[in-house]
Amino acid sequence: MSRVLIAIILITCLISAVIWYEKSGSEDEPLASAQLSENLKKYSKSSFNPEIRVHLTRRRSISLKIQSAYEIRSIKSQKLLSSGKKLSQTAIKHSRNKLWIGETKYESKGIEISVSKSPAIWVNDHCYHGKIRLYSKSNGRVEIVNVVPMRNYIASVTDSEMPGNFPFEARAAQAIIARTYALYQMEQASKNSSFDLYSSTRSQKYLGYQYRDKRGRLLAGESPSSRKISEQTAGMVCTHRGDLFCTYYSAVCGGKSDEGKTVFKDAAPPLKSVVCEWCRDARYFQWNASMDRVTFNRALLKFLRKKGMKLRVIQSIKSGASLDYFTVSDGKKSIKIKTRELKPYLLSAHLLSPKYFVQAGSQKVHFKGFGHGHCVGFCQWGSRGLAKAGKCTEAILQFYYPGSQLVNLTGNTEIASRK
Numbered sequence: 001m002s003r004v005l006i007a008i009i010l011i012t013c014l015i016s017a018v019i020w021y022e023k024s025g026s027e028d029e030p031l032a033s034a035q036l037s038e039n040l041k042k043y044s045k046s047s048f049n050p051e052i053r054v055h056l057t058r059r060r061s062i063s064l065k066i067q068s069a070y071e072i073r074s075i076k077s078q079k080l081l082s083s084g085k086k087l088s089q090t091a092i093k094h095s096r097n098k099l100w101i102g103e104t105k106y107e108s109k110g111i112e113i114s115v116s117k118s119p120a121i122w123v124n125d126h127c128y129h130g131k132i133r134l135y136s137k138s139n140g141r142v143e144i145v146n147v148v149p150m151r152n153y154i155a156s157v158t159d160s161e162m163p164g165n166f167p168f169e170a171r172a173a174q175a176i177i178a179r180t181y182a183l184y185q186m187e188q189a190s191k192n193s194s195f196d197l198y199s200s201t202r203s204q205k206y207l208g209y210q211y212r213d214k215r216g217r218l219l220a221g222e223s224p225s226s227r228k229i230s231e232q233t234a235g236m237v238c239t240h241r242g243d244l245f246c247t248y249y250s251a252v253c254g255g256k257s258d259e260g261k262t263v264f265k266d267a268a269p270p271l272k273s274v275v276c277e278w279c280r281d282a283r284y285f286q287w288n289a290s291m292d293r294v295t296f297n298r299a300l301l302k303f304l305r306k307k308g309m310k311l312r313v314i315q316s317i318k319s320g321a322s323l324d325y326f327t328v329s330d331g332k333k334s335i336k337i338k339t340r341e342l343k344p345y346l347l348s349a350h351l352l353s354p355k356y357f358v359q360a361g362s363q364k365v366h367f368k369g370f371g372h373g374h375c376v377g378f379c380q381w382g383s384r385g386l387a388k389a390g391k392c393t394e395a396i397l398q399f400y401y402p403g404s405q406l407v408n409l410t411g412n413t414e415i416a417s418r419k
């Protein structure tokens with residue numbers, strides 16, 4: 001190959017790289033509207049109200065009640081297996097490798113219950129919109145999945161995750177990040193999975209339409225206000241350069257959210273560490289806890305063993321200026337321990353967040369902690385503070401997810417007013 005030809009190829013590559021860089025920009029820059037619309041084409045307009053599959057429970061015995069006419073079909077073949085006008089409280093079981101609803105045996109591995117009028121299906125103490133799927137699982141358990149339209153799901157998550165007396169702007173932001181989180185999980189769910197996310201804080205809290213608490217009181221899982229917010233924000237999601245991202249959030253960040261990448265593998269660039277003074281009113285902005293020294297030492301040694309580190313004895317435990325780690329020493333050797341890494345080894349009932357100072361006495365270990373939850377992304381109590389200070393929903397989302405863009409998959413551009 002001649003030198004001239006090589007030079008031409010190199011120059012062409014260089015020009016292409018410059019064009020590509022200019023086109024793609026830095027990861028913090030928002031996309032111009034033309035390119036954003038282009039990137040969003042992959043999300044169809046119907047995706048603002050898809051059916052989402054929520055894992056409710058997996059147990060040996062579950063109670064079921066249906067307050068409307070219903071049909072039971074095989075999930076795989078959609079063949080009608082049975083139907084009825086109503087079903088009084090009945091036990092669902094998995095026995096001899098088959099699903100049983102009361103005395104009726106079902107040969108299918110998975111069955112689906114649909115109703116003529118929703119919400120009508122009670123699973124244990126919760127009533128749900130949409131359909132219910134039952135799967136027979138190994139070791140004699142039944143897995144229950146609620147297949148529910150996104151609008152109903154968001155109405156319930158908004159109330160399940162955030163108090164009804166928080167300002168409209170904060171609750172609208174909560175609805176938008178809950179929808180983004182759910183759509184992202186749907187995108188990520190494997191083809192073989194029977195569900196997209198959990199109904200607990202393992203994903204996001206979803207109480208359903210209504211439920212009975214431990215004292216038997218009937219409580220609402222959604223409200224006229226949360227239903228309205230779900231409708232008013234329909235189709236609205238947070239994106240980063242045209243892609244949905246996992247909108248992690250927690251109750252109280254305790255003054256500063258943590259960098260997402262240090263906690264979650266799939267943390268997108270907008271999950272930055274943000275200084276937040278807006279959650280100071282929260283009960284758990286700062287908290288204190290204590291634990292006996294023997295229990296703490298045991299947890300610490302277990303943690304060190306797991307990490308392949310050894311200390312003969314634990315002589316001293318000291319926090320420095322940082323909330324992120326503390327130091328343990330046997331008198332000769334010192335080891336830095338990340339508070340976040342140790343947290344799962346300690347009693348979670350005591351430690352509300354991974355951000356704490358440790359002070360060890362001879363009998364007790366005392367913790368002074370900040371925040372509630374994992375402290376990454378949107379801070380729920382902080383959004384309340386920002387809304388009270390007059391910030392709009394979009395500004396609140398920008399504050400906690402810098403570099404993200406709020407878009408509407410339905411094509412509407414405005415968040416409806418609170419009225």
Ligand SMILES: [Zn+2]
Binds near residue numbers: 252253255278279381
């Ligand atoms: Zn905060």
